Amino acid sequence: MDPLLLLPLGIVFPESLVRSQPFAVLAAFVAINTVVYVALSIAKALPKIYVRDHLPRSYDRSETRSIHPDDPR
Numbered sequence: 001m002d003p004l005l006l007l008p009l010g011i012v013f014p015e016s017l018v019r020s021q022p023f024a025v026l027a028a029f030v031a032i033n034t035v036v037y038v039a040l041s042i043a044k045a046l047p048k049i050y051v052r053d054h055l056p057r058s059y060d061r062s063e064t065r066s067i068h069p070d071d072p073r
Contacts, residue, residue, distance in 0.1 A: 018022055 013023075
């Protein structure tokens with residue numbers, strides 16, 4: 001007989017522990033923690049978005065202050 005067929009359902013822990021309420025709470029916490037960690041990692045890897053770059057500018061000078069006054073703004 002193949003020894004893998006003789007293993008019980010709880011390979012590392014007993015089945016009674018795996019099916020208990022505290023273990024389910026711990027598993028849910030680990031799952032939520034993993035999702036948050038992945039989301040933060042993806043957000044950290046993406047380039048930073050500056051909101052002010054996408055909003056219209058509220059200021060516009062009436063005269064150019066460039067050292068080349070004939071250049072367009």
